[in-house]
Amino acid sequence: MAPKLPPQHPLQHSSTVVADGQSHDAHSAHPKGVMRWLLTTNHKEIGSLYLIFSLIMFFIGGIFALVVRAELFQPGLQLVEPEFFNQMTTMHGLIMVFAAVMPAFTGLANWMIPLQIGAPDMALPRLNNFSFWLLPVAFTLLLSTLLMPGGGPNFGWTFYAPLSTTYAPPSTTFFILALHIAGISSILGAINIVATILNMRAPGMRMMDMPLFVWTWLITAFLLIAVMPVLAGLITMMLMDINFGTSFFDAAGGGDPVLFQHLFWFFGHPEVYIMILPAFGIVSAIIPTFARKPLFGYASMVYATAAIALLSFLVWAHHMFVVGLPLAAELFFMYSTMLIAVPTGVKVFNWVTTLFRGSISFESPMLFALAFVVLFTIGGFSGLMLAIAPADFQYHDTYFVVAHFHYVLVPGAIFAIMAGVYYWLPKWTGHYPNEKLAQCHFWCSIIGVNLTFFPMHFAGLAGMPRRIPDYALQFADFNMLSSIGAFFFGVSQLIFVLVVVLCVRGGKKAPAKAWEGAEDLEWSVPSPAPLHTFETPPVFNRTQSSD
Amino acid sequence: MWSVVKSVLAALIGVQSNVKRQQDFSSGKPLIFIVTAIVITLVFVLILVGVALVAAR
Amino acid sequence: MHLPWRWLLTITCAVSCSQAQANGWNMPVGVTDLSRDIYNLHMTIFWICVVIGLIVFGAMFYSLYRYRHAKGAKPANFHENTTVEVLWTAIPILILIGMAVPATATLKKMYDTSDADLDVMIIGQQWRWRYEYLGEDVAFNSNMSTPWEQIHGEEEHGEHYLLDVDEPLVLPINRKVRFLMTADDVIHSWWVPELAVKQDTIPGFINENWVKINEPGIYRGQCAELCGVNHGFMPVVVHAMEEEEFDSWLAERKEAQEQEAMGVDREWELDDLMARGESVYRAICSSCHQSEGQGALPAFPALANNQPMIDDFDWHLDVVINGVSGAAMPAFRSTLNPVELAAVVTYTRNAWGNDTGDVVQPALVAEKIAQ
Known part of the structure; x- marks a missing residue:
């Protein structure tokens, strides 16, 4: 993937070149050109690398999704064969989860956590460089499987055995290796974030003074450290089954296909929260800023995040209600899953109450954050419905599930990332993003997202299973709407790229405190943030917790 | 000890008054809170398992 | 049971239980007592979500409109209220308990596979279903019968495009039929929405489920678990018959199978x-x-x-x-x-x-x- 990353992308260029000039004397050995990006240990540069990487992957994964939606535009097989269709659904899921959403949050963490806690850099800068550069390696390898004989992974992003072992294409071993590398990258990144947050806060900043983005990332990082090894163990067992004649998941050899699902979802459910907790943090930063009012229930937000993280280890089998669990297990997982609604609800109530009696303006970051609250809550409602085990026998593996998790991931995680990008772009580039274009991007996205995913609820309830390349005639209307929406949404994202590129090149100059209501430490450094910030620790003023 | 348990329970459902929180953060050692939280988590899981087993009968 | 969900349930039924067949937008009510229970649970939780949504989004959009910066709203500075926080933690817990009670009852019924009148073994294979009537010496495979020419657009789509099979599973109405489900190769999932039965068929495992159909008819479903390249072409068709009709069908099948064995x-x-x-x-x-x-x-x-x-x-x-x-x-x-x-x-x-x-x-x- 390295050649695909332009070494002097405009975003990196302008956000750092001025600062680079300033600090040049202090770092006269600073390499130039490609080597500078390969060897950088600066948290801002690595943050930009992560964000650009994830944007590229977002478009690659998006193209895969559009292949799927194009095939599903009408009943019948028109464009691709079922085999390739399965590869596309699988790759879309894998790329979006592991290469788009997760690196985007890590990128934001790299940029913002040191700035928000007043640290000069991440605690382990060389490790930071390594964890980023593992990613292009991992995903070049993963994407290359599409060109191998027998094709790429075709067993869904959940890669259930034995379809992914005994019956898998020969390229599966490469898929396992790619996932191992990506997993190592995540673990190293998470260790770095934990070390930074625990050790490098500005003097006087206690844990309960940290911005919520830092808190949510701290908890996310612990989740990553806890579950990524489970994934690694799981794919290693697959590797053994495929190449070394073991039978972990092969019933014919005394193995257990259901064990695979228990292990996968013990990783997979916390993984879902890994993709949403940092989003909570971003939204909890943006809403108070544009409501010009402190976040309601800061402490309960922290506790609720911790409670969600804790519960995420107790609910994995709600993905497995129809595999034939014993009754008591079904009930346990139903109850624990329903309980997650409580802390999640607390968060939504807190955001709404923060808005209440505020002084609200609607700049683009706020629009995305508000859309997040509404649409994520809709995804939460369908999640609550899915938690009801008897009803899940009807919902399971249908488009209702597809609608549910896209509602929490697209207008959930991805809208939060975009909100964060619009919110912090002035800090990164020194310019405000073009507000008209950003609003245009917002409205196109919100129409596209709902047009794509809302009809999927109906298709699923009416009986359309997921991951099928062709469908019965009664689902035709819903699918046509979804496909139109998907292409509209996909094309709208080009506006996002345009806004970012224009913002990097120029635009209205932003002051240090770019938004009137913004309070956190990052707004105390100049815009654009120089390459090196907080070389002497800042004085932390306890604004919120002192009263 | 009872106040520690109360604080942990309050944290579990996500409500805690600011005054109480200030007290906790200035007085107790974190280890006590962490251990209590782990114990209460285990108790919570066991209660949930118990409820599920009773309901399944 | 004088719980609020009962009340809600009555309303939802009055609003939407008028038809037993799929209306194409919502979950089908189905043709078994259990499918009706599940449908009612589904609609109850749906309306609860709608009400909560209206309250939360109502409060949100009211605030967004009422406290616009453009209108010169002055921000308040409160950021805590323990009473409110306790309330909005407690109320959802009560609602959830209210939901968990009927859900538990329904789930227990679904798990009660005892006292079946007929046992049918369902075996998932890439990419067909095999049905074995246990103790009756009747067994056959059920393959999709939609021609590939239709799928590739060389012919018009038939009425039951992708949902037709050469031999449907034939079941009697009003009898409790127990399904024993397994698979020969990968995991499949046998699903008929109108029977509200969806169960994974897993190699090396035998899962149980059951159905007692109230109305004769033909009910269609599909494999619900990705099982390889032809996962989308693995329909399930159940033909539910009056009991006498079923008995004579079974006898006929038995005889035909014996004839075949003599061959x-x-x-x-x-x-x-x-x-x-x-x-x-x-x-x-x-x-x-x-x-x-x-x-x-x-x-x-x-x-x-x-x-x-x-x-x-x-x-x-x-x-x-x-x-x-x-x-x-x-x-x-x-x-x-x-x-x-x-x-x-x-x-x-x-x-x-x-x-x-x-x-x-x-x-x-x-x-x-x-x-």
């Missing part, structure tokens, strides 16, 4: 085997080896002009009966009967220019299976 000992002509073999090939083999035996590499080798296969008759027969371990080719010894096996081997050895002239007698196949 094993008889000497078969090439033409008869070819005709029979072609229909078996179309139903079973062509989804992988393709309609003209051209195969689909790398997983599915060509059969037409496959020299090793043509040269080695014993190996060919062995592969069809016992499968190839570690590859996609399954063992057909229990899926197909000796006549079908003999016919399809004869067919593949003589079709598409493979003209070996070999005639495989069912008796020989039966002998091989017995070994």
Whole structure:
């Protein structure tokens, strides 16, 4: 993937070149050109690398999704064969989860956590460089499987055995290796974030003074450290089954296909929260800023995040209600899953109450954050419905599930990332993003997202299973709407790229405190943030917790 | 000890008054809170398992 | 039970229970008592979500409108209220308990597979269903019968496009039928929305589920768990009959199956085997080896002009009966009967220019299976 990353992308260029000039004397050995990006240990540069990487992957994964939606535009097989269709659904899921959403949050963490806690850099800068550069390696390898004989992974992003072992294409071993590398990258990144947050806060900043983005990332990082090894163990067992004649998941050899699902979802459910907790943090930063009012229930937000993280280890089998669990297990997982609604609800109530009696303006970051609250809550409602085990026998593996998790991931995680990008772009580039274009991007996205995913609820309830390349005639209307929406949404994202590129090149100059209501430490450094910030620790003023 | 348990329970459902929180953060050692939280988590899981087993009968 | 959910349930039923069949927008009410229970749970939780949504989004949009900065709203500075926070934690917990009670009751009913009148074994295979009426000596395969020409757009789509099979599962109404479910290769999931039965079929496991159908009719569903390339082409069709009609159908099937078993000992002509073999090939083999035996590499080798296969008759027969371990080719010894096996081997050895002239007698196949 390295050649695909332009070494002097405009975003990196302008956000750092001025600062680079300033600090040049202090770092006269600073390499130039490609080597500078390969060897950088600066948290801002690595943050930009992560964000650009994830944007590229977002478009690659998006193209895969559009292949799927194009095939599903009408009943019948028109464009691709079922085999390739399965590869596309699988790759879309894998790329979006592991290469788009997760690196985007890590990128934001790299940029913002040191700035928000007043640290000069991440605690382990060389490790930071390594964890980023593992990613292009991992995903070049993963994407290359599409060109191998027998094709790429075709067993869904959940890669259930034995379809992914005994019956898998020969390229599966490469898929396992790619996932191992990506997993190592995540673990190293998470260790770095934990070390930074625990050790490098500005003097006087206690844990309960940290911005919520830092808190949510701290908890996310612990989740990553806890579950990524489970994934690694799981794919290693697959590797053994495929190449070394073991039978972990092969019933014919005394193995257990259901064990695979228990292990996968013990990783997979916390993984879902890994993709949403940092989003909570971003939204909890943006809403108070544009409501010009402190976040309601800061402490309960922290506790609720911790409670969600804790519960995420107790609910994995709600993905497995129809595999034939014993009754008591079904009930346990139903109850624990329903309980997650409580802390999640607390968060939504807190955001709404923060808005209440505020002084609200609607700049683009706020629009995305508000859309997040509404649409994520809709995804939460369908999640609550899915938690009801008897009803899940009807919902399971249908488009209702597809609608549910896209509602929490697209207008959930991805809208939060975009909100964060619009919110912090002035800090990164020194310019405000073009507000008209950003609003245009917002409205196109919100129409596209709902047009794509809302009809999927109906298709699923009416009986359309997921991951099928062709469908019965009664689902035709819903699918046509979804496909139109998907292409509209996909094309709208080009506006996002345009806004970012224009913002990097120029635009209205932003002051240090770019938004009137913004309070956190990052707004105390100049815009654009120089390459090196907080070389002497800042004085932390306890604004919120002192009263 | 009872106040520690109360604080942990309050944290579990996500409500805690600011005054109480200030007290906790200035007085107790974190280890006590962490251990209590782990114990209460285990108790919570066991209660949930118990409820599920009773309901399944 | 004077809980609020009862009340809500009554309203939702009045609003939307008017029809038993799928209306194309919502979950079908279905044709069993359980499917009705599940539908009611679904609608209850749906309306609870709608009400909560209206309150939360109502409060949100009111605030957004009322406290606009553009209108000069002055922000307040409060950020905590323990009473409110306790309230909005406690109320959802109560609502959830209210939901958990009926859900638990329904789930317990779903898990009660005791006292069944009829046991049917459902076996998922790539990519068909096999049904065995336990204790009745009746077993058959159920393949999608929608022609590939329709799927590739060379013909008009039929009325039940992708949801038609050659032999549906036939069940009696008003009797409790227990399903024992497993799979031969990968995980499949047997699902008929109107029966509210969805259960994974897992190799090495036997799952149980049950159904008691209230109304005769034809109910259609699909495989719900990704099971490989033809996952989308693995429909389920259930034909529910009056009880007497079912009994006579079962007796007829039994007799036909006995007739078939007697065919094993008889000497078969090439033409008869070819005709029979072609229909078996179309139903079973062509989804992988393709309609003209051209195969689909790398997983599915060509059969037409496959020299090793043509040269080695014993190996060919062995592969069809016992499968190839570690590859996609399954063992057909229990899926197909000796006549079908003999016919399809004869067919593949003589079709598409493979003209070996070999005639495989069912008796020989039966002998091989017995070994």
